[in-house]
Amino acid sequence: MQGLNPFHRGQGPGGRPAPVRPAPARPAPVAPRTPRKDPAPSRLAYRLNRMMLRPLVRRLVHVGLPAFLAALVAGIWLSDDTRRANLTGGIDAIVDRIQHRDEFMVRMMTIEGASPAVDKGLRAMLPVDLPASSFDIDLEKLRERVLKLDAVEAVDLRIKPGGVLSAVVTERVPALLWRHARGIELLDKTGHRVASVTGREVRGDLPIVAGEGADRAAAEALALIDAAGPILPRLRGLERMGERRWDVVLDRGQRIKLPEDKALQALERAIALDRALHMLDRDLSVVDLRQEARPVVRLGLEAQNAIRRARGQPELGADGLPLPPDAAAGATAGKAAKTARKSG
Structure with a gap:
């Protein structure tokens, strides 16, 4: 095996030395790595996060819980009677000082x-x-x-x-005098009470109305009085009959009965008849205009007795009953003497 190794060839006294191999360096120690945190939350954190996504839970945590804690602290502090009295007294004193500036x-x-x-x-x-x-x-x-x-x-x-x-x-400006069972009162143009008076002479310049319910028809009464211009000097007042209609009361005991509806037009017709025929100058006691198609007049007592004398009938007294013959003769003589004095 030496023949295959070229570095061993010729090794000897005159051969080339073998190369020196450097010893490999030891690797530096590596610090242990910290384990990475799992990005996935725990079950509890996940559920809490999901709950906080609800608007009701967020309002409860951000508003309700602080308010409850504040109310709890205030309630505990105000539970003491002395502190509560001091607080109330201090607030009242501040308010009183401000209000009485x-x-x-x-x-x-x-x-x-x-x-x-x-x-x-x-x-x-x-x-x-x-x-x-x-x-x-x-x-x-x-x-x-x-x-x-x-x-x-x-x-x-x-x-x-x-x-x-x-x-x-x-x-309120008084416009009418209202005579009723309880006395006499002043009314304005709407029928509202103004004051009470002791007698008509207190406000003799105002027209007078009578009867129950006349205050509720004050506007109609004023319209009738305004329309009664030609007969106004003879007007004594208006009387409410049955809380439904008006009677116009004149001097000499005359009375004009007006209908429940269209009373103003009926009064204007009566004034027109008086202008044309001098109706109200005659001996009439009542002019009944309640039926528009058939007006009715009632003769006065003197006119009735004149007709009865012409017919040979006994005269009537003030009560409407026939007078005895001697009383009728005395009444006739008295009337004749009165007529003679007026003519003389």
Whole structure:
């Protein structure tokens, strides 16, 4: 085997030395690698992550849980009576100091457009004595109380700069006197009560209506009074009959019965008849216009007795019954003397 190795050829005293092979270096020690973390989450983390994807759970964690903790802490702190009383007293003191600052104080009240009686009543309705804080005066409730006064139609309440409570009052204007079983009252044009009076002479310039339900038909009554211009000097008032229709009451005991419907047109026809025929100048006690197609008139007592005397019948008394012959003769003589005095 030496013959095949060229490095051993000629080795000897005069041969070429064999090459020296370097010893292989030892590999440097390698640090142990840390195991890589598994990117897949655990089951618990996966489930928690999935739960947090729900909007309800997120709101519960981000809002509900902090709110519950805050409420729990506040409840525990407020469970002590002393701390709760101190907190309430401190808040009340702060609010009271703010509400009673000078810029919030009302020191005077001005009232415009009110009569002395309404002025006095309005000032008495103030819930507090002036000066007072504007926070203690509820303008809406005060307005409701003022509107309950019969004489007040509208009121404007304002707190002006400088601590002035201003009230601008619009009073109802009386348009009618209403006589009923309970007395006499003033009504405005809508039939709303304004005030009570002791007698008609208190407001003799106003027309008078009578009967139950007349206040609810005040607008119709005013229209009838306006239409009764030619007979207005003889008008004594209107009377509501059965809460359905009107009777026009004139002097000399005359009465015009108007229908339930179209009363204004019926009154205008009666005035037209009076202008043409002087109907109301005659001795008539009632003009009944309740039936449009057939007006009816009722003669007065003197006219009836004149007709009965012409027929030879006994005269009628004020009660509508025939008079005895001696009483009828005395009544005839009295009438004749009265007629003679008038002619003389």
